[in-house]
Amino acid sequence: ILWLAGAAAIAGAVIGSHLIKRREYRMALPVRDIYVEQWKKSHSLKRKPEVRESDRISSPLTYGLVRPVILLPAHGKISGRSLGFVLEHELIHIRHLDILLKWILVLICSVYWYNPLIWVMYVFVNRDIELACDEALLRHHTPGYRKAYLEILIDLEERKAQRDFLCGSFSKYPIEERIRVMMKTEKGKLRGILVSAFIVCAIALLNIGTAVKAETGY
Numbered sequence: 001i002l003w004l005a006g007a008a009a010i011a012g013a014v015i016g017s018h019l020i021k022r023r024e025y026r027m028a029l030p031v032r033d034i035y036v037e038q039w040k041k042s043h044s045l046k047r048k049p050e051v052r053e054s055d056r057i058s059s060p061l062t063y064g065l066v067r068p069v070i071l072l073p074a075h076g077k078i079s080g081r082s083l084g085f086v087l088e089h090e091l092i093h094i095r096h097l098d099i100l101l102k103w104i105l106v107l108i109c110s111v112y113w114y115n116p117l118i119w120v121m122y123v124f125v126n127r128d129i130e131l132a133c134d135e136a137l138l139r140h141h142t143p144g145y146r147k148a149y150l151e152i153l154i155d156l157e158e159r160k161a162q163r164d165f166l167c168g169s170f171s172k173y174p175i176e177e178r179i180r181v182m183m184k185t186e187k188g189k190l191r192g193i194l195v196s197a198f199i200v201c202a203i204a205l206l207n208i209g210t211a212v213k214a215e216t217g218y
Contacts, residue, residue, distance in 0.1 A: 028054035
């Protein structure tokens with residue numbers, strides 16, 4: 001009975017909060033912007049996102065699994081190149097089905113609410129979701145593009161959105177670690193390549209040594 005009460009309380013609190021926010025999100029208006037229309041035409045998806053704006057939020061977010069919506073702060077607070085970064089980031093959330101993952105996380109946390117390691121897992125999974133979006137967005141771009149993206153992150157961090165467990169947000173995860181990870185991405189890739197090459201060479205030498213020993217008996 002205690003377990004069931006805890007599970008119902010956690011699920012009810014999270015889902016109830018999300019439904020209240022969804023009621024506010026429905027009041028958002030479609031974005032009438034030439035750049036947004038061109039962006040939507042250039043990105044063909046089966047689940048084509050709708051771009052709306054609301055004066056109830058201060059930072060961009062994405063919600064909806066079947067009919068995804070990218071929600072932007074109203075009154076043109078994000079425009080120009082910043083808008084491009086935001087739309088691309090939120091689109092990656094949609095492609096990665098991060099909203100579905102968040103629903104699964106809420107289900108797991110509700111069932112195993114009594115286990116503190118489950119909540120640690122929730123924090124780390126949300127961290128990895130945002131870092132994965134950053135990496136996917138910056139993977140094939142120049143250092144200049146990376147610098148501009150970091151500047152947008154810092155700017156949006158100052159006007160964070162309200163927390164919603166079932167939404168993907170552009171700047172929800174602590175900004176310090178995201179910047180640190182992005183600055184180390186290229187170095188980490190080089191280190192990974194060197195380590196992989198060393199392991200491959202070690203395995204090859206081990207195989208050669210084993211073959212020689214089998215043939216010579218030494």
